[in-house]
Amino acid sequence: MNAMNPVTADNGVNVAALLGAREALEQAPQAARFDWRASCQWVRGTHTRTQVGDFFGLGGEQQRKASFTFETDHPEVFAAEDQGATPVEMVLAGLGGCLVAGVASVAQMRGIQLRSVTARIEGSMDIRGILGMDGSVRNGFDDVRVTFDIDADASRADIEALVAQSQKRSAVFDILANPVNVSVQVR
Amino acid sequence: MRTTALIIGAGHAGLAMSRCLAERSIDHLVVERGAIANSWKTERWDSLRLLTPNWQSRLPGLPMRATDVVDRDGFRSMPETVALIEHYARIIAAPVRTGVHVTRVHTYGGGYRAETDAGPITTRCVVLATGACARPNIPASAAGIPPGIRTLSTAAYRNPDQLEPGGVLVVGASASGIQIADELQRSGRPVTLAVGEHIRAPRTYRGRDVQWWLDGSGIQDERIEAQDDPERARGVPSLQLAGTPDGRMLDLNALTAIGVRLVGRLVGVRDGVAQFSGSLRNCAAMSDLKMNRLLDRLDAWAETNGFGEMLGPPERYPATHIERAPALQLDLGCGAIRTVIWATGYRPDHRCIDLPVFDRSGRIRHTGGIVDAPGLYLMGMPFMRRRKSTLIDGAGPDARELAAHLHALLDRQSRDRIRPARAAAPHSGFPTFPF
Numbered sequence: 001m002n003a004m005n006p007v008t009a010d011n012g013v014n015v016a017a018l019l020g021a022r023e024a025l026e027q028a029p030q031a032a033r034f035d036w037r038a039s040c041q042w043v044r045g046t047h048t049r050t051q052v053g054d055f056f057g058l059g060g061e062q063q064r065k066a067s068f069t070f071e072t073d074h075p076e077v078f079a080a081e082d083q084g085a086t087p088v089e090m091v092l093a094g095l096g097g098c099l100v101a102g103v104a105s106v107a108q109m110r111g112i113q114l115r116s117v118t119a120r121i122e123g124s125m126d127i128r129g130i131l132g133m134d135g136s137v138r139n140g141f142d143d144v145r146v147t148f149d150i151d152a153d154a155s156r157a158d159i160e161a162l163v164a165q166s167q168k169r170s171a172v173f174d175i176l177a178n179p180v181n182v183s184v185q186v187r
Numbered sequence: 188m189r190t191t192a193l194i195i196g197a198g199h200a201g202l203a204m205s206r207c208l209a210e211r212s213i214d215h216l217v218v219e220r221g222a223i224a225n226s227w228k229t230e231r232w233d234s235l236r237l238l239t240p241n242w243q244s245r246l247p248g249l250p251m252r253a254t255d256v257v258d259r260d261g262f263r264s265m266p267e268t269v270a271l272i273e274h275y276a277r278i279i280a281a282p283v284r285t286g287v288h289v290t291r292v293h294t295y296g297g298g299y300r301a302e303t304d305a306g307p308i309t310t311r312c313v314v315l316a317t318g319a320c321a322r323p324n325i326p327a328s329a330a331g332i333p334p335g336i337r338t339l340s341t342a343a344y345r346n347p348d349q350l351e352p353g354g355v356l357v358v359g360a361s362a363s364g365i366q367i368a369d370e371l372q373r374s375g376r377p378v379t380l381a382v383g384e385h386i387r388a389p390r391t392y393r394g395r396d397v398q399w400w401l402d403g404s405g406i407q408d409e410r411i412e413a414q415d416d417p418e419r420a421r422g423v424p425s426l427q428l429a430g431t432p433d434g435r436m437l438d439l440n441a442l443t444a445i446g447v448r449l450v451g452r453l454v455g456v457r458d459g460v461a462q463f464s465g466s467l468r469n470c471a472a473m474s475d476l477k478m479n480r481l482l483d484r485l486d487a488w489a490e491t492n493g494f495g496e497m498l499g500p501p502e503r504y505p506a507t508h509i510e511r512a513p514a515l516q517l518d519l520g521c522g523a524i525r526t527v528i529w530a531t532g533y534r535p536d537h538r539c540i541d542l543p544v545f546d547r548s549g550r551i552r553h554t555g556g557i558v559d560a561p562g563l564y565l566m567g568m569p570f571m572r573r574r575k576s577t578l579i580d581g582a583g584p585d586a587r588e589l590a591a592h593l594h595a596l597l598d599r600q601s602r603d604r605i606r607p608a609r610a611a612a613p614h615s616g617f618p619t620f621p622f
Contacts, residue, residue, distance in 0.1 A: 029547070143512065144465075161476050167469040168384075177465035178454045 009153075013108035031059045047073040047083040088141070092121040095172045099146060102166030112158060115151040122146075144176060190216040192593060193301055193310040195292075195539075197223045197283045199246060199272055200567035201316030203582035205281040206248045207590035213597065216310075218287040218303065224272035226318060227265055230342040234370060236262035236430030238362055239398050239578055244271060247583040248279050260396060262430030293541045297600065298562060311600065312562035312593050315551075319568050319577050321536035325529050326358070331456030333519050338527045341367065347374035353525030354378070356461065356517065358453045360385045362425040364530030365437050369429070371528075372447045379517060379524070380442060382467055383452035387474040387507065388426040391434045392485065393498040397426070404488040407575040408584075411555060414570070421570045424532065439471065439507050450514050459520040463513070471507035479503065535568065556589050562596055564589050 025032045034057035040050040053067030071084030085093070096119050107114050123144045129137040150159050167173050192208055194201045197219035208215045222228060237244070242259045245251075263271065276283055284305070291302040298311040323340035332338055337350070341363040347370060357368045360382040372378040388397055401407045414420040429437045439449060451464035486501045488494075517524065537551055544560050546552050555572040556565045566585060567577055575581030 157476060157479060160472070161480075164469055164473040164476060167466070168473065173466070173469075177451070179457070179462050 009108060009111045009113040011104045011108045011114050013105045015105070015108050018105065028059070031057075033057070043083070045073070046078070046080045047071065088123060088125070091141075091172075091176070092123055092144075095144070095146065095170075095176060096121045098170045098172035099148075099163075099166050102170050103148070103150065103162050106162050106165045106169070107152065107154075110158070110162070112162065113153045115153075116149070117151075118149040120147045120149075141176075188216075188306060188308045190214055190308060190310050191597065192216075192312040192314060193218065193299070193308055194314040194316055195289050195301070196316035196318060196566075197276065197281070197285065198226060198316065198318055198567075199224075199275070199579045200318065200582045200586070201314070202272065202276050202279065202281050202283075203246050203586040204314050204316060204564075204566055204590065205283075206246070206279045207583075207586040208593070209279065209281075210247075211590055211594050213590070213594060215282065216308065217281055217283040218289060218301075218308070219283060219285045220288045222285050223276050223283060224269045226320065227268050227272065230320075231265050232341070232344045232367065233265070233346045235366070236264050236432075237268055237579070238262070238426070238428045238430050239580060240396050243398055243402065244268075244579045245583060246275055246579065247587065249275050250278075261432060289539050291539055291541050294560075311597060312564065314564045314566060314589070314593075315535075315537060315540070316566040317536060319535050320533035322534050323529060324532040324534050326453065326531055328453060328455045328461075329527075329529065331459070332527055333459045336519055336524060336527055338529065340529045342533075344528055347371055347376065350376065350526045352376060354523045355526045355528060356381065356453075356519075356524050357528045357530055359383070359530035359532065360427065360439065361530065361532070362428055364528075365427050365439075365442060366429045367528055367530060368442055368447050369437055369445070372442070372445050376526075377523075378442075378447045379450055379514075380439075380447050381450050381453040381461075381463055382439065382470060383464070384424065384470055385439075385474050386424055386426050387438050387478045388428060388481070389436045389438075389478075389502075389504065390428060390431060391436075392482065393489070393500065393502060395498060396434070397428065400485045400488075401574075402580075403494075404485060406484075407573070407578070407580070409574045411570050411572055417570070420574075421568075423570075436504070438504075440505060443508055448514070449509065450517065456519065459518065461517040461519055461524075463515050463517070465515060467513050468509050471509050475506050556585060557592055561600075562593070564593060 036055050038050050038052045040048050050070045051067050055062050072087050073083040074080035074086050075082045100119050123141040125141050126137045128134045129139040192215035194204050194217040197217045201217050205217050240260050288304045289301050299313050301308045323342045354377045355371050356379045357364050358381045368378045368380045411417050451467035454464050455462045542560050544551050544558050553565050572585045
């Protein structure tokens with residue numbers, strides 16, 4: 001079993017705050033509704049610039065100290081100017097960010113001290129889908145693989161359990177693994 | 188009609204409570220909508236056997252001889268289970284009225300009144316013993332199943348002959364789902380099994396039944412108060428077990444070996460196409476990890492308690508095999524699937540309770556079966572007081588404790604009735620009672 005010493009392990013995750021939030025939301029479940037937003041502007045070619053800043057949650061509008069900007073484009077083999085990551089790489093970044101953060105949080109909860117965590121995320125696709133060459137080929141990933149390298153004060157089984165629990169509680173893993181309704185409108 | 192305690196439901200849980208109230212000479216009545224052991228009789232499939240061995244069907248006041256007759260380590264069929272519960276009702280002389288349907292329970296005077304199709308029954312206390320498996324839990328995605336496909340819940344499923352030939356989608360891979368998938372695949376109907384979170388366990392381990400281990404090591408007796416997350420503990424699905432006389436392990440690998448096709452949790456049906464989660468691999472990995480943790484714990488218990496010599500060597504099982512790319516979709520319109528079976532669990536049916544005791548998700552709020560309406564009790568809920576609360580073996584200890592609580596409540600109510608005003612006054616000279 002795990003060491004269960006959340007006090008001595010320090011992965012920089014504020015577990016008390018997370019547990020507190022869980023308790024508070026038990027009393028006020030409507031505050032658990034969050035709306036995340038991003039605003040994306042076309043620059044030129046396939047180059048875009050996306051900003052994320054405010055969001056809605058805990059019953060009200062939430063402001064950040066600063067907004068974040070992400071450039072996306074496509075690499076030169078797509079005859080583009082490669083001004084940023086491809087959007088599908090942003091999805092991989094989202095999955096990696098979510099799973100690694102999850103590993104840190106679960107490790108903190110379980111009192112496991114992490115020394116290093118690296119995740120390599122790969123997604124495969126057949127681009128005949130996006131090029132409209134074959135209707136039977138899907139546009140997106142047909143396979144996503146994540147490989148973790150974790151150095152921690154824990155047995156291999158405990159580390160595997162961290163990674164499993166991180167997937168179980170991951171928003172991006174869920175978004176990728178399960179369907180969601182997407183509605184797109186023009187104003 | 189008038190009674191002190193009304194028990195609704197004459198299954199093992201209601202009868203165990205009847206016995207414990209009788210031991211305390213508390214006047215009571217057991218009402219049952221159908222016959223004794225109704226759910227076992229009418230809502231279970233033909234080949235089902237108890238998931239617990241015969242020796243484990245222990246009930247208060249039931250001599251071991253009766254539970255032991257044929258085969259200590261065998262698993263009772265449904266007719267045998269019904270016979271056991273009928274026998275139990277007889278030997279404890281439970282005051283059962285069968286064929287009485289309770290339509291509404293509401294407050295009345297200082298207690299409750301149950302409206303029934305045999306007239307009203309007023310009572311001081313009510314024990315809801317209608318079980319945790321009263322209604323099948325069918326997911327919302329069922330609405331999207333195309334009309335040409337037959338859908339059945341595990342409560343309505345009886346045997347393979349009930350189904351037309353052709354493929355079957357079994358949704359859910361806990362105890363019911365894996366057993367039905369096994370039986371249908373062997374009947375020649377190709378089965379696709381949608382697998383979400385599940386708990387893998389060997390039937391026999393180191394030569395002993397898994398229930399011998401869970402019972403002996405005290406895991407079945409673990410209390411709800413001792414759980415870090417009681418909500419999660421109560422939501423854990425049933426172990427992937429079958430009451431197989433040959434003691435074989437019925438896990439996902441066994442199903443894959445006979446040709447069952449595994450897919451992820453059913454997440455929806457869109458335009459007649461069933462969609463499955465891509466999380467199957469993680470569900471299988473989590474289940475393997477949990478099983479190995481359990482086996483580590485059992486080994487440690489055996490070692491500490493000197494059982495090692497009497498048992499076979501520790502075993503570990505191959506990881507659950509998941510094919511490289513499990514299907515994410517299944518076209519339900521193309522004729523390959525003729526039947527969908529919902530093995531997605533059950534929930535209790537407490538719709539007749541007209542009292543403000545329900546939480547946001549429609550479940551009765553309770554602490555170990557004690558509902559926060561004085562004199563109202565539950566029996567047989569998942570992990571209600573201890574892990575085995577839903578087992579036949581769990582009914583006795585739970586009933587004994589709740590009967591004690593009920594008895595104390597009646598005592599306090601009597602005292603309050605005799606001297607209501609003075610009892611509350613400070614320094615009245617009366618001793619303070621613990622209840």
